[in-house]
Amino acid sequence: MSAEQKTDRQYKGSIVVVEDEENMCKILTKILNLDGYHVTTFVNPIKALEYITTYAPDIVITDIKMPQLSGMEVLKRVKQANQNIGVIVITAYATIEGAIDAMKAGAFHYVTKPFKTAELLMTLQKAIEHKRLLDENVIFTEHVRREFAGINIIAESPAMQNIKALIEKIAPTESAVLIQGESGTGKELVAKAIHNASHRRLKRFVPINCPTIPETLMESELFGHEKGAFTGATQTKHGLIELAHGGTLFLDEIGDLPLHLQAKLLRVLQEREIQRVGGLKQIPVDIRLLAATNHDLEKDIENGTFRSDLFYRLNVINIIIPPLREHWEDVEPLVEYFLNKFSQQMHKPKMHILPEAMNLLKRYPWPGNVRELENILERLNVLVEKQSIGAEDIPADLQPLTKELPMAPPRIREPVPSGEYKSARQQFETEYITGLLRQAEGNITEAARISGMSRRNLYEKIEKLGLDLEQFKKNTK
Ligand SMILES: Nc1ncnc2c1ncn2[C@@H]1O[C@H](COP(=O)(O)OP(=O)(O)OP(=O)(O)O)[C@@H](O)[C@H]1O
Ligand SMILES: [Mg+2]
Numbered sequence: 001m002s003a004e005q006k007t008d009r010q011y012k013g014s015i016v017v018v019e020d021e022e023n024m025c026k027i028l029t030k031i032l033n034l035d036g037y038h039v040t041t042f043v044n045p046i047k048a049l050e051y052i053t054t055y056a057p058d059i060v061i062t063d064i065k066m067p068q069l070s071g072m073e074v075l076k077r078v079k080q081a082n083q084n085i086g087v088i089v090i091t092a093y094a095t096i097e098g099a100i101d102a103m104k105a106g107a108f109h110y111v112t113k114p115f116k117t118a119e120l121l122m123t124l125q126k127a128i129e130h131k132r133l134l135d136e137n138v139i140f141t142e143h144v145r146r147e148f149a150g151i152n153i154i155a156e157s158p159a160m161q162n163i164k165a166l167i168e169k170i171a172p173t174e175s176a177v178l179i180q181g182e183s184g185t186g187k188e189l190v191a192k193a194i195h196n197a198s199h200r201r202l203k204r205f206v207p208i209n210c211p212t213i214p215e216t217l218m219e220s221e222l223f224g225h226e227k228g229a230f231t232g233a234t235q236t237k238h239g240l241i242e243l244a245h246g247g248t249l250f251l252d253e254i255g256d257l258p259l260h261l262q263a264k265l266l267r268v269l270q271e272r273e274i275q276r277v278g279g280l281k282q283i284p285v286d287i288r289l290l291a292a293t294n295h296d297l298e299k300d301i302e303n304g305t306f307r308s309d310l311f312y313r314l315n316v317i318n319i320i321i322p323p324l325r326e327h328w329e330d331v332e333p334l335v336e337y338f339l340n341k342f343s344q345q346m347h348k349p350k351m352h353i354l355p356e357a358m359n360l361l362k363r364y365p366w367p368g369n370v371r372e373l374e375n376i377l378e379r380l381n382v383l384v385e386k387q388s389i390g391a392e393d394i395p396a397d398l399q400p401l402t403k404e405l406p407m408a409p410p411r412i413r414e415p416v417p418s419g420e421y422k423s424a425r426q427q428f429e430t431e432y433i434t435g436l437l438r439q440a441e442g443n444i445t446e447a448a449r450i451s452g453m454s455r456r457n458l459y460e461k462i463e464k465l466g467l468d469l470e471q472f473k474k475n476t477k
Contacts, residue, residue, distance in 0.1 A: 012036040013058035013128045018048040018074055019090070020066045028061065031117050037124070045069040053081045058131045059108075059124065064091040064098050072102060079106045084134040086127035090115070151193045153186070154337050157327035163190065163319060170317050171197035176269070178254075178314045179292040181321030184371030187292040188252060190319060195248040200288060203247030206240050210256040218261055220277050229278020241274055241285055249287045254314070255295035255306060262307045269313055289314065324366040324373065326445050331362050331373070338374050342381040351381060356391040363449070364398050430465050437462070442472030 015037045017028050025041035032039045040057070042048035045068055052060060060078050064071035075087045086108040091099045099110035108127045111120050155164045170177060171194045179187045188207060195205040213221050220229075224239030241249060251257065257265065268274055269289060273282040291314050300306035324331065335353060343350040353361075366372055376395065384393050433447075440447035444462075448455040462469065 011038065012125075013131070014038045014055075015040070015124070016048060016052055016057045016060045017041040018045050018060065018062040018066070018071070019043065020063060024063075031120070032124070035121055035124075045071075045074050049074065049077050049081075052078055052085070056082050056085060059086045059088060059127050061088045061090060061124075064089055064102070072098070072105065075102055075105055075107055084131060086131045088123055088127055151189065151196050152337065153189060153193055154330055154334050156333050157329040159322050159327045160330055163321060166317075166319060167193050168197060170194065172199065174288055175316045176289045176291070176314050177317045177319060178297075179290065179319045179321065180294065181292075182294050182323045182369055184369035185321040185323060186370055187294075187321060188250065190321065191248075191250045191290045191292060194290060195250075195288075198248070198288070200247045204244055205248050205250060206244035207250040207252060208240055209252045211253050215258055218258065219264070222261065223264065223274050223276055224279075225277035226279040229276070233278065236276070239274065239276065241268060241287060242283065244287045245285050247287065249289050251289065251291045253293055253295075254291040255293045255297055255300055259305070259307065262310045266307065266310045266313060324369045325449060328362055328449050331366075332358060334370060334373055335361060335377065338377040339381070342378055346381060348381075349387065351384065352388040354388055354390045357389050357394050360391055360394045360398060362452075426465075429461060430467075433458075433461055433465060433467065437467065437469065437472040440472070442469045444469070 012035065015032055017025055017032075017039060019025050019028065019041065020043050022043060025043065029039045029041055040051065042051065045062070045066055048060075048062075049069075060074070062071040062074045066074075071089050071091075075089065078085050078087055087102075087106070089099055089102045089107050089110045090113060091102075091110055092113045096112065099107075099112070102110060108130060109123045111123055153160070153164055153167075155161050167190060177191075177194060179190050181187050191207070192205060195201060208222070210218070220233075220237065220239065222239050222241055224237045224242055225233050227233060227236045251265075268285065268287075271282075272286065273284050275282055295306075297306050297311050297315075301308045301311060324334075335358065339351050339353065361373070361376075368375075376398070379395070380389050380393060436447050436451055440450060444455055444459060447453075448458050451458065453461075
C-alpha cells in the first residue's frame with residue numbers, strides 16, 4: 001500500500017501493543033498502521049501499564065507469556081484502571097486455556113499465534129466498535145446523571161433527612177408510593193426524585209394533576225380513545241397512562257379522581273393493561289404509580305368518595321412530608337438555596353439576607369410551605385434593588401403574623417430571682433418554659449420554633465422540670 005493511501009485512511013483508534021518479542025512488535029505496528037490505527041508498542045509490560053493508565057488507549061493487545069508480568073496481570077490492571085479499554089490477548093495454541101481464562105477475566109477476545117492478519121483486523125474492528133458503544137454509554141449516563149441529579153431536596157432537618165433516605169431506599173423498587181403533605185410541601189419534588197433515582201429514569205415521568213382536568217375529559221386523558229369513540233374523537237389518542245409506559249405515572253391529588261375512574265385505575269394496576277375509550281384491544285402498560293394527596297384519604301373512604309381497595313394498593317409505601325413550620329431548621333438552607341437559584345436564573349449576583357430579615361422568615365408559620373417561601377424570595381429578587389435584603393424588605397403580609405409571636409411569653413414581671421445561681425436559673429427556666437408551653441398550647445414543635453431551641457433540648461428541659469405537657473393543651477385545660 002502506498003504512503004498516500006495510508007494517510008488517506010480514516011483514523012480508527014489508538015492501540016497499545018504489549019509484546020516481549022521486538023520483531024512481533026514491528027510486524028504488528030506495520031499491519032495496524034496500515035489499517036488506520038495509531039500504535040504504540042512496549043516490550044516491557046510495566047512501562048506499558050504506566051502509559052495505558054495515563055493515556056487510556058482504545059484497545060490493548062497483549063501477549064500472555066511475558067517475563068516481567070503475565071498478560072493476565074496486564075489485563076486485570078488495565079480493567080481496574082479503565083473498564084472501557086478493550087483487551088485482546090495473543091496466545092500460542094499451547095496456552096489456549098489461558099486465553100479462555102482471560103475472556104472470563106474481561107478480555108474482549110483472543111487470537112492465537114500464528115495469527116492471520118485478516119483475523120486480527122476483524123477482531124480489532126469489533127473491539128473498537130464495542131469500545132465506542134461503551135464510551136457513548138458512559139457519556140449518555142453521565143449526561144443523564146447531570147440532568148437528573150438536578151433534583152435538589154434541601155434537607156438539613158432530621159425529618160427531611162429521613163425522607164431523603166426513604167426515597168433512596170424505595171426508588172429502585174416497583175412499589176406504589178402515596179405521598180402526603182400540605183400544599184407546597186414538596187410532594188411533586190419527592191415524586192420526581194423517586195423517578196429519577198429509579199431504573200425508569202430514562203423513560204417519562206408523567207404528572208397528572210387530577211383537579212385541573214375537567215371530569216368529562218378525565219377518562220380519555222388518562223386512558224386515551226379510539227377514533228370515533230365519541231363525537232369529536234376524530235383521531236385515535238394515546239392516554240397519559242400509555243405515555244408513561246416504561247416510566248412513572250404521578251397522580252397528583254388522587255383524592256379528586258372520580259369513583260368510576262378509581263375502579264379503572266385499580267384494574268390497570270392489577271392487570272397491567274389498559275383499554276382506550278371506545279376500544280376493544282387490551283394494551284399492555286408497564287408503569288410505576290406514585291400518587292399524592294393533601295386529603296385525608298381514610299376519611300374519604302369513610303365518606304364513600306375513595307375506594308378502600310385502591311387506597312391499600314397505593315399505600316404500600318407512605319411518605320408524609322411535614323409542613324415547613326414543623327421543620328423550620330430547613331428555612332435558612334432553603335432561603336440560601338433559592339437565593340442561589342434566582343441569582344442564576346436572573347443572571348445577577350446572589351443577594352444576601354440580613355440576620356433580622358432571616359429571623360422574620362424563620363418565625364413566619366408558612367401556611368403555603370416551601371412554595372410560599374420560594375415565591376417570596378423570587379419577589380424579593382425582582383423587587384429589591386440593593387444587594388442585601390433587610391427586615392424592611394420583608395413583605396408586610398408576613399410581618400403582622402410574626403409580630404404576634406413574641407420571643408418570650410407575655411407575663412407579669414416578677415422580681416429578679418435572688419439566692420443561689422442554680423436555683424435562680426431553675427426558677428427562670430420554669431417560668432419561661434411554662435409560659436412558652438402555654439403559648440404553644442403544649443405543642444413541642446411550635447414551642448421549639450418560638451423559642452429557637454431544639455425540640456430535643458426543650459423536651460429534656462420539660463422532663464427535668466417535671467412539667468406535664470397535657471396540662472397546656474387547649475382542650476384539656
Ligand atoms: N425540600 C425542598 N428543597 C428544595 N425545594 C423544595 C423543597 N420542597 C419543595 N421545594 C420546592 O417548592 C416548590 C413546591 O414543591 P412541590 O410542587 O413539589 O409541592 P407540592 O407538595 O406538590 O405542592 P401542591 O400540593 O401545591 O401541588 C417547588 O418549586 C419545589 O421545587
Ligand atoms: Mg403538587
